[in-house]
Amino acid sequence: MKTVISLQQYIKKHPKVQRAFFILLGISCLLPFFSAPLALVLGFFTAISIGNPYEIRTKKLTQLLLQFSVVGLGFGMNMDSALKAGKEGFIFTVLSIIAVLLLGFILMRLFKIERITAYLIAAGTAICGGSAIAAVAPVIKAKPGQISVALAAVFILNAAALILFPLIGHWLHLSQHQFGLWSAIAIHDTSSVVGAGSKYGTEALQIATTVKLARALWIIPLSFFSVLLFKNKEANIKIPWFIGCFVIAICLNTYVPMIQTLSLYLVSLAKAGLMLTLFLIGAGLSFKVIRTVGVKPLLFALVLWFFIAAASLLVIVGQ
Structure with a gap:
């Protein structure tokens, strides 16, 4: 035990060694046996044990x-399948966004949370986490x-979802399509959805990615709604450009034979x-991030997420 502690102290005191260990552990995630949850957990334990030298x-x-x-994942998808998945998820998306925002307004009063913080958490839960x-x-x-409190609250639950959802899915015997x-609807960030x-x-990967990115487009109408709600006429609304590139990648993979020969390699790079x-x-x-949130905002985010x-x-x- 003392050897482990002394090794941690040695690494933290020597920046070059710390950076080398951090990069080495990051690269190890590219090994074939690594899964998405394992990569996330390794990152967390790396941060709390030797620290993150590239935090900024x-x-x-x-x-x-x-x-x-x-x-890159778009190069592994077919346009017909993507349109079908996006169309099916449309009604779910609209209803769930409205429901989460309304519940967020009710819980804001119940938990007595500051209005802007509550709205940010609700927006992140309703659409796509940190991006929203x-x-x-x-x-x-x-x-x-x-912003920090909202991001941290959503971030913590997002990390938990990546680990819990596959376990729950297998336990309930959900099909690939169902999962x-x-x-795509219930996990916050695109990263954990994918x-x-x-x-x-x-x-499951293809459906989840397509529906989630279609859902992310709702950032635009939500931003316009936010302008009206908070009466900020000087706001600049950002459009997520990478969603358009994702659609182009699907089109190229579907209609350009030469691209199809490269798709396997492009998708492999994307997964890496x-x-x-x-x-x-x-x-x-880190534990510092967790402490930043506070009990009430975290409970607020947890209830919204569970709902x-x-x-x-x-x-x-039930379908």
């Missing part, structure tokens, strides 16, 4: 890696502290990028 860069790199990985929070925050003039649809889908199977993304996400989660997860599961299984 991690957030930007995580976002870029995720976006390129999602686009990042898009809505400047529109409603959220302060850095409010893909459920994870991670859970890849863990469950190829069909996703593993690194999940490792970096785990490396950004959307349970309600959507009942509807999907």
Whole structure:
């Protein structure tokens, strides 16, 4: 035990050694036996044991890696299947977004949580986690502290979902189709949706990714709604560009034979990028982040998440 502690102290005191260990552990996620949940857990334990020497860069790199990985996964999909999945998830998406936002308004009063923080958490739960929070925050003039609490709350539950959802799916004997649809609706961030889908199977991954990205487009109308709700006429609304690139990738894979010969390699690179993304996400989660949230915002986020997860599961299984 003393040897382990002294090794940790040695690594933390020597930045070059710390960086080398961090990079080595990140690269290890590319090994064939690594799964999405394992990559996330390894990132978390790396952060709490030896620290994250790239803490500032991690957030930007995580976002870029995720976006390129999602686009890469598009090269493994067919347009007909994607349109079918997107069409099926449309009604679920509309109803779930409205339900979560309404429940968020009720719980905000019940838990007595500050309005902007509650709205950010509800937006992240309703659409696509951190991406929705990042898009809505400047529109409603959220302060850095409010954004941090909302991101941390959603981030913690998002990490838990990546591990729990595949286990629940197998326990309930959900089909690939059912699990893909459920994870796209009930898991916050695209990263964990894709991670859970890849863990469950190829069909689940394709449905989960397509429905989730179609859902992410609702950031745009939600941003316009937020402008009206918070009366901020000077807001700049951001459009998620990588979703358009994802659609282009599907089109190329479906209609361009030459691209189809490269699809296997492109998808493999995308999955490798996703593993690194999940490792970096785990490396950004620490006990300090957990303490930042506070009890009330975390309970607020937990109730919202449980509601959307349970309600959507009942509807999907009942079909």
